[in-house]
Amino acid sequence: MAISAQDVKRLREATGVGMMDCKKALTEANGDFDAAIDLLRKKGQKVAANRADRDATEGVIATAATADGAAGVLVEVNSETDFVARNEEFVTFAQKIADLVLAERPADDAALRALDLDGQTVGDALTGMTGKIGEKIDVRRFAIVEAADGAQVVSYIHPGAKLGVLVEMAGADVAEAGRDVAMQAAAMNPVAATRADVPQDVQDKELEIGREQARAEGKPEQMLDQIAQGKLNRYFKDNVLVEQPFVKDSSVTVQKMLDAKGATLTRFVRFGLGG
Numbered sequence: 001m002a003i004s005a006q007d008v009k010r011l012r013e014a015t016g017v018g019m020m021d022c023k024k025a026l027t028e029a030n031g032d033f034d035a036a037i038d039l040l041r042k043k044g045q046k047v048a049a050n051r052a053d054r055d056a057t058e059g060v061i062a063t064a065a066t067a068d069g070a071a072g073v074l075v076e077v078n079s080e081t082d083f084v085a086r087n088e089e090f091v092t093f094a095q096k097i098a099d100l101v102l103a104e105r106p107a108d109d110a111a112l113r114a115l116d117l118d119g120q121t122v123g124d125a126l127t128g129m130t131g132k133i134g135e136k137i138d139v140r141r142f143a144i145v146e147a148a149d150g151a152q153v154v155s156y157i158h159p160g161a162k163l164g165v166l167v168e169m170a171g172a173d174v175a176e177a178g179r180d181v182a183m184q185a186a187a188m189n190p191v192a193a194t195r196a197d198v199p200q201d202v203q204d205k206e207l208e209i210g211r212e213q214a215r216a217e218g219k220p221e222q223m224l225d226q227i228a229q230g231k232l233n234r235y236f237k238d239n240v241l242v243e244q245p246f247v248k249d250s251s252v253t254v255q256k257m258l259d260a261k262g263a264t265l266t267r268f269v270r271f272g273l274g275g
Contacts, residue, residue, distance in 0.1 A: 003026045007026055007033070008023045008026060011025065011033065011037070011040075015037060015040055016128075016132060017132055021040065025043075041120075041131075044129075044130055045127050045131070047130055048130040051130060052136070054136045056078035056079055056136040056137065056140075057078065057274050058081055058084070058085045059079045059094070059140075059273060060076075060085055060090070060091055060161040060162070060273075061075070061162060061163060061164035061271045061272075061273060062075045062077060062098035062161070063155040063156075064099050064102040065155045065166075066153075068152075069152030070153070071105075071144065071145065071146045071153055072145050072153035072154070072155045073098055073101045073142060073144050074165075074166055075098040075101055075139060075141075076139070076141050076142070076271055076273065079133070080135040081135060084135050085161075087133075090133070096117060096118075097117070097122065098142075100112075100115055100117055101142050101144065102144075105144055112142065113126070113139075126138060126139065141271070143166065143271065145267070147266075148168070148170075151169060151170040151174075151266055152168070152169055152170070153166055153168050153169075154169060154174065156182035162273040163270075163273065165185045165186050166268060166269045167265060167268045168265070168266040168267050169263055169265060169266065171261070171263035172262035173261040173263055177258060177263035182268070184246065184254055185241060187247050188241075188247065190239055190244060192239070192240055193240070193242060193265055194242055194243075194265075195236045195240050195243065197240075198236070206231065206235050207228045207229070207232055208228075209231070210227060210228030210231035211224045211225070214227040214228060214231075242254045242258070243255065
């Protein structure tokens with residue numbers, strides 16, 4: 001049967017697939033619109049299966065936050081090449097997933113993939129994008145931060161969308177202080193917000209390394225613990241967010257900057273592409 005240009009256009013608008021592929025699918029389906037969609041999905045599933053073992057290490061970090069700052073999310077959506085990651089359609093797709101995560105707050109990856117996105121599951125949408133683009137497209141991870149009473153979530157995406165940060169802040173000047181803290185976290189990659197947040201096994205490891213270094217330097221045995229504690233304090237200053245020198249003014253720590261603004265940092269989440 002003859003396939004009209006209007007039918008092809010309608011299928012194109014519904015699926016986002018190229019005009020020629022839409023026409024071929026409609027022809028194969030004898031003009032049945034729903035059957036043509038199924039054919040296009042099957043094509044995508046085949047491509048996805050063929051590329052399942054490929055490494056998707058490029059992509060973007062997308063963020064979304066509620067207008068009142070009560071919650072924010074980060075999502076890492078991957079592709080195989082940076083060329084695809086810079087494609088407007090891919091970036092828009094990643095943002096749709098971030099918006100969906102914010103709206104639905106899925107508990108885990110399986111719950112995310114089962115959510116509805118434009119009339120299909122996220123899992124099927126990923127398969128369809130893989131078929132359409134010809135590269136493996138996947139959601140690697142996501143994070144949801146919901147602010148406690150009186151706090152707000154501030155989001156930040158570094159230029160290039162390869163790095164994103166969420167911070168939970170309370171107090172005055174939350175928007176400005178939150179952006180400053182988020183940019184600090186993006187630039188300096190701290191391991192924790194405060195020293196209390198550094199896992200005990202990490203602290204124990206740093207202490208043991210400090211003792212062994214001091215012992216190798218011939219320091220007295222009775223001084224090893226004191227020296228190791230000093231090295232651990234140095235580790236905190238280098239790797240704990242509030243103790244780091246503030247990137248905009250290294251004469252003060254992040255904590256002193258926050259104190260001056262009357263703001264308090266509760267926690268942060270940092271996603272670096274592939275990290």
